Amino acid sequence: MNDPKPSAQQQALARQRAQLIMQVRSGLLSAQEAARQLGISRKTYYKWERRALAAMVEALGNREQGRPPRPIDPEKEALQRQTQELQAKLEVLEQTEQIRQRLGQPDKKSMS
Numbered sequence: 001m002n003d004p005k006p007s008a009q010q011q012a013l014a015r016q017r018a019q020l021i022m023q024v025r026s027g028l029l030s031a032q033e034a035a036r037q038l039g040i041s042r043k044t045y046y047k048w049e050r051r052a053l054a055a056m057v058e059a060l061g062n063r064e065q066g067r068p069p070r071p072i073d074p075e076k077e078a079l080q081r082q083t084q085e086l087q088a089k090l091e092v093l094e095q096t097e098q099i100r101q102r103l104g105q106p107d108k109k110s111m112s
Contacts, residue, residue, distance in 0.1 A: 021049050 006014070020037060023029040035045035
């Protein structure tokens with residue numbers, strides 16, 4: 001019932017239900033007549049009407065502007081952090097090497 005994309009028949013049925021609910025809400029049709037046309041009880045009609053109106057309120061509510069935030073990928077964030085740390089270490093090592101070269105000191109590896 002919760003298919004990602006409803007079929008054309010399901011969409012047509014949903015449109016028919018919405019149209020009947022709007023006719024009842026605008027006073028053009030009684031709830032009893034709408035229920036009869038849908039082949040359901042009046043109690044079920046009112047349940048559907050409540051659900052439809054709640055969905056409409058939800059759909060028309062204020063939303064944050066702009067793009068929705070990207071989902072957080074913990075693995076990607078960890079790799080980005082690790083990359084930043086490694087880049088910082090590399091920068092320190094490169095600066096240390098430059099200082100050694102300026103001072104004319106051999107690096108520790110060549111001394112062993």
